[in-house]
Amino acid sequence: MDEYDFSGRVVLVAGAGGLGGAIAAGFAAHGASVAVADRDGERAAGLAAELAARHRVATAGIVVDVTDEEAVGSMVEAVARDLGGLDVLVNAHGATVRTRAEDLAPADWRRILEVNATGVFLCCQAAGAHMGRSGGGAIVNLSSVRGRFGATFGQTEYSASKGAVDALTRSLAAQWAELGIRVNAVAPTFVETDLTRTVLADERFAASLRASIPMGRWAEAEDVVGPVLFFASPAARFVTGQILYVDGGLTARV
Template sequence: MATAHVNTTELQRFRLDDRVAVVAGGSGGVGVRTCAALAGVGAKVAIIGRSEAGLATARGAVEEAGGEALVIAGDMSEKAAADDAVQQTLDAFGRVDVLVNGIGGGAGTALHAAEDYPQADWNRILDLNLTTALLVSQAAARAMVAGGRGGAILNISSVRGQLGIDAGFSAYVAAKGALDALTRQHATEWAKHGIRVNTIAPTFVRTEQAAELLAAPGFYDNLVSRIPLHRIAETDDLVGAVLFFCSEASSFVTGQLLTLDGGLTATQ
């Protein structure tokens, strides 16, 4: 019987040596894991977040993976802050090759009946889940265009961008659906510059941020009963897709959405 041979050069397609990745929302649970994964394949990582403790954790994860980290604190719903974050990355590392837009969430803090949804919560959830991605993407895209090397932008959306839910999620569902559409638009406009834009859409991911909602009576059991794999996502479940979309492994892929949901949308 022939011995199986692994061509290790194929795995080089997933490497990001000499590349610089910006992770917006890098201080969250998914963000920390994303930062570590990108560093693990050779990238220098600029970590954007608002949590001092989360930023420190993300820095530690990058350094433990053998990478170099730049920590940037700021509110990315403000254009000046987003522009400054990308400029800090350029000043420190000289280039921007990859952007992961991972700022978001907050759905469990803004649950209201659709007919009475308050504008203040609407604006807050859209700013957190949509405006941040727009502003950081614009700043990163300008840097990528100026650099002349193309780049990769990955938005982290949600299955709720495709599926309604009778649980008061109007703003969150609207924001994620708009992010999916913005992915297609940015991919179309920026393709001429060699910039690819894609989206992953997980179902619930087990993080500290989601813990309170997942702990609500009956919520978890009801959720997993509708997922064919009968569990929610762990942060590790996102890593393969993140590395695919951020690397040359997906060099002919743009404007696409990959749902990471244990089969949930397949049943709808």
């Protein structure tokens, strides 16, 4: 039995950016039907079409604002209707700003928490309700090492939001185990994506970050795909409520 064969299973990836795109491609390469949801409808549709052509799997591209409860509910309904169910949810959306706490605008605080924490909750809530009625499933949240320890260079709101994701992951895992729903999180260090590229453009900061990681580099999107597939697969059938750090050894020093 190939525990990483996702043929016949439906995966919803919320977030079609660098990480979300790589994760969606990973599932499609292993035979899953994949729905990609993003606030940017063209990006979601384009990625869905690309995956369908490359991997010969059923796909869907969906426009969604993850902070809109009604829109999130409609997203889950559309996936279940158009692709025949929902077995796996991956929350890969996110936002950040790089501002010291004393200079952080309350509007930015609220926006980041809404996207990174409330948005994850709403997606989990809607998907979990469907999975609970359908015999179970797997949810994988994208967290960060910043949920474990603070960032001295700013990103107070980002660290707080990822700490919330970690706590939410554990809480839902405990509540939903009896429904057959497993909930885990993958927490990478900095991954070079559109979201972090402006931060890593600061050469001095990028060099200090690289020096703090025992393996000597920051993460790439592909480094995150395997752990996500593991949590979603039968290989992790008895694993729930866990936060897996994909950080080149960074947290081993903390």
